[in-house]
Amino acid sequence: MTPAYDVLAPFHIRAERDVALAALRRDDPVHWDPRNGWWLVTRHADVRDVSRTPELFSSEPRGPWHAFESHFSMQAMDGEPHRRHRSVVSRAFTPRMVASLGESALRYADEAIDALPVSRSAEFVSELAVPVPMRIIADMLGVADGDLDSFRRWTDAVVVVAGGQASADDLEEANRSLVEFHGYLGEMVERRRAEPGDDILSRIIEADEEGALAFGGDPARLEANEITDFALFLLVAGNETTRNGISQGMLALFEHPEARRRLAADATLWDTAAGEILRWTTPVRAMRRVAMRDTTLRGRKIEQGQSVVMVYASANQDEEVFDEPQTFRVDRTPNDFLTFGLGTHYCLGANLARLEIRAVLSRVLERVPGIRLATGTAPVESNSALLDGLEELPVEW
Template identity: 35%
Template sequence: MQLSDIDIYNPDNYVAAVPHEQFTLLRDEAPVYWHAHPDGGGYWVISRYEDVRAVSRDHATFSAQRGFVMVDELPPEILGMAQGQLLGMDPPNHGPIRRAVIERFTSKMLVQMEPMVREIARDALLAAREKPDCNFVFDAAGNLPTAVICSLMGVPKDMWGQIRHWSDMQTSAGDPDLGASPEETQQISMEMGMYGYQLATERQNSDADDLISLLINVEVDGHKVTAEEFASLFIQITVAGNETTRSMIASGMYELLKRPELYRKLEANPELLPGAVEEMLRWSTPLHYFRRTATCDTELHGQQIKENDRVVMLYSSANFDERVFENPQEFDIERSPNPHLAFGHGIHLCLGANLARLEAKIFFEEFFKLFAGAELTGEPKRIRSNLVNGFKDLPVRLMPR
């Protein structure tokens, strides 16, 4: 393969597997690579670990808000709402709202939430026992994150299915089996935002302890989150709370089922689960990339980057960078240290990172208690996407204890 063969934009190139051969070539020969885009322009691809960290930290030079975080330019009517999401904000807008959210995910709060998460996980897995031949992605892994994030926000239970549907439509828009057309995706985004606005409006001045009430009624640094701001925040929290955790759990299970000796080792030694979850995160990297936009002319590895150029941080490459990870193509549940970038880095580090870790750890603990084993019954199918890294179909036979 040569640099002229590189095409990491085309979502078809992610259907068979993550294109690691292309990523390795970029890291070795063109760590700052100009990639053509179908709109006639192009964008810079940043593929090495340390460079992704550097761009992530330098929010003054590389903006999340200017143009948002997707490599494709968004229509003006959608861009404004997208920039109301935390992941699409720069300082000073970013700080107060982030601190308001992060208060809900302190270590103390997570300890208090653990019994709730465990009950939800157990209920989800008991339901999966009724369908031993299943698509593990949706029939087992998918129920937990949806229930947890909706419970945290106090979303009525009869809306949980709708929330999950909206989320799936947005994250898998490029997949013909899962997603919607660009026009439908815009409509879904508007519907989600309107529903979030409705919930926020209903809970203004409420003293309830759900995440929505907390966010819109707590003042941080002199700022209160408005219902309008929460409409955008609602989309980010629900989509991220659903897709990424589900993808990580399903991908982690797939890697274990391919390696029965690791599956049994983890089953017999649950104390290894925290480290195993970190390796699942590194390996699965639920989002391949996020974009930044240069706010001024700058330079990286001798490449001149002009103001308003798109810059894509390729997490799926950084997490397999041989300069940081020894034998990166080995799935090692005892890898230490494991400084992966699956949750991003810098001020935009994923808010729900520790909640996702908790969910995955509890999921596997409860799975090993309820099931004697599992086996693949067919070839998995990956989501057709250059953004979302995960399976849409993981055919598995579960063996209840």
């Protein structure tokens, strides 16, 4: 019998999850999950097919899925609206912009390491994994240093809401913070329109104004609230995801001392190691699409309107694609992981996320070479329904 796998379970014991997913890939790769009322697609080839057929598998929020998804900005759009949105926003992710943010990531990683306590013990997630993605997004949005404390509070609120597992009280408090954040972003957009800065938000506003011409005038422009929604989406898309890649990447290096030793000795391995950390950790466990008409996938009949969940955590372990998928190899090539999705919605922040993960972990190995899991402790998994990550990782050195 196939072991149960619930893609929304807040966390999974890795070994048990892997057995369940391997069984699904082997015995029932397109699996109807009656509890949640959607299909689970677990093989690499099928996740690719679903991702590459947006006209058949829609990203718009219809049918059952994770509660917060309906506000997911461009990630929840199809066709022309998505193309328009992406064409504006992608102009803010130029290689030059990303390289410059990568430099900042190294600086922020160094500052986080400088601030570590002299006691030689720390909580890795809050002190080393949280600050870098958060400050990078603050830079992208042009948040002033004086607003960073509020920004951290808003960021935490997004994590609470996005986790999907918070108590009613926590959710209410978090939603209040988000309303405040929305107000702040609205003012910021207006300010940047009047006085552009050197940040990505200004680039997006500029690109939007130019794009309006390319797309035939005013109706093609993004509304002010679409820009604020996008800014909020950046927090969801680029913050906790990257944080989880960093913290789980650190854990993977603790658990694989030989890989860690090789990386510490040969920094050129980071080119492939960052990819392997992304495959191994798969911070976004899955994404959802909705069938636009009746279709079949691997012989299973999918009806129009049914949800199809692409389980990246499984595709990234598919034995048909990866040699010894259960082995963590810092020199893995090729490495055709699907951590960032594929096709029209392929992650816009993929290169940036790679740079951030590499910046933090490489600087930590270099400057805190004795770092290890604190004696007598264990990592605490985060309580999220969509993202795989760590709440706490106690370390000492």
